[in-house]
Amino acid sequence: MGRYYPHLSLEERRKIDKWREARMPVPEIADRLGRAPSTIYRELKRNFYSDEELPNLNGYYALTAQAMSEKRRAIHRKMIVHPELKVAIEDRLKAGWSPEQIAGRMRLERHPIRVSHETIYRFAYSKDGRDKQFYRHLPEHRRRRRPRGYRRHNRTHIFDVQSLSHRPERIAERSEFGHWECDLMMFRKEHGKVNVTSLVERASRYAVVMRNEDRQSKPIIESLIQGLSPLPADSRKSITFDRGTEFSAWKHLKAGIGADAWFCDPQAPYQRGTVENTNNRLRKYLTRSTKPTALTNRYLRSICHRLNATPRKCLGYYTPAEVFETKLMEIQHRSE
Known part of the structure; x- marks a missing residue:
């Protein structure tokens, strides 16, 4: 079983902010947090605050980093942020469309707000989606995601045909x-x-x-x-x-x-x-x-x-x- 890598918490970001201010090397920060150095490097790169008008304010700030991270993660919660989008997707699912078909048609029709099929699946199997039993609208109606099986055939066969x-x-x-x-x-x-x-x-x-x-x-x-x-x-x-x-x-x-x-x-x-x-x-x-x-x-x-x-x-x-x-x-x- 693969290892689980949770997102950095606000408390961890506060420590990174403090230790970076003290010019502590990234490998040491990673060691103290029990994280991979690549995680810290990626955090500093993705959540670095930059101001073109006031460059002296550029740097890593814990609260700003937390806000930037939450904003990115909200992209995957479009169906909560935009309830009208969730209703439209639900209507399509009830009409027999699959998540992949819904997402693809949105791209074809150039909708201003779009989602990927994976976003729809993630919402269906998230806590919010499960509370609403959203999975019932999916093609397979499964409570959990799993690989599809296959159907076995047991029949008498005919011969003398064009193969x-x-x-x-x-x-x-x-x-x-x-x-x-x-x-x-x-x-x-x-x-x-x-x-x-x-x-x-x-x-x-x-x-x-x-x-x-x-x-x-x-x-x-x-x-x-x-x-x-x-x-x-x-x-x-x-x-x-x-x-x-x-x-x-x-x-x-x-x-x-x-x-x-x-x-x-x-x-x-x-x-x-x-x-x-x-x-x-x-x-x-x-x-x-x-x-x-x-x-x-x-x-x-x-x-x-x-x-x-x-x-x-x-x-x-x-x-x-x-x-x-x-x-x-x-x-x-x-x-x-």
Whole structure:
């Protein structure tokens, strides 16, 4: 476990002030305070008072140093100093935005008062944030910060498919629009066989969600065909699946909308990282305890609208909807 280095106190700064006045060497000051010499050097440099009009007043003063230090630390407490900023951030979190998306969008829109995503997390897990249970608004709703785990897949697999290893590089690099990733989201068994297809375009991260009555492959693939057919052909070139049996009717895609099907390796969901990430976001609204009666088309469309209207770091903090619409317009202009 690493050592803990607390900030210098006012009492320590008073001692530094007195000993510097007596011209005591920095190493000796550090030794007396039980601090590293670098800490004292850094303190003298950062909190040195300088007055251009009255240079004879330049020097290190304990009270001034304490005030300068507290002012710098207040930068990380913007959400307390500016309550209206905290309210705006809280509203965005409630709308499903992550701290990183909020901070990135602030930079993109050039807000006069901005915060980093780390500042938001620090506030959420600070004493003030915990008192207000601010962590409940974070994407993971965790009481403590911890690394994310991963989901294990235990399924029967299909074979005789186009392996991801043969997929063109332009798709893997997201340099071409119109390539999607697909997965199923399941719910508790006592709620029946109803599930949801999650579909994400790789370049824009634009998400589409559709309800299925069961896991039979042909109806699921037909639903995909029906959902994507209104789009231009150049915006639905391929779909990447895992090897679950619910996608065994994949050959109908080519005949239905002319889209190729690619399959990741067994037990390798990370090869479809885009849809896996989207599923994590969707789980905020579609928990495993969700009842099928709640999965109306109107409700699913409202969830998609929220996801697609949320800025993404990988898109330069533009939203998936903004990027998706731009790509569709480019296709339209090319066809004219």
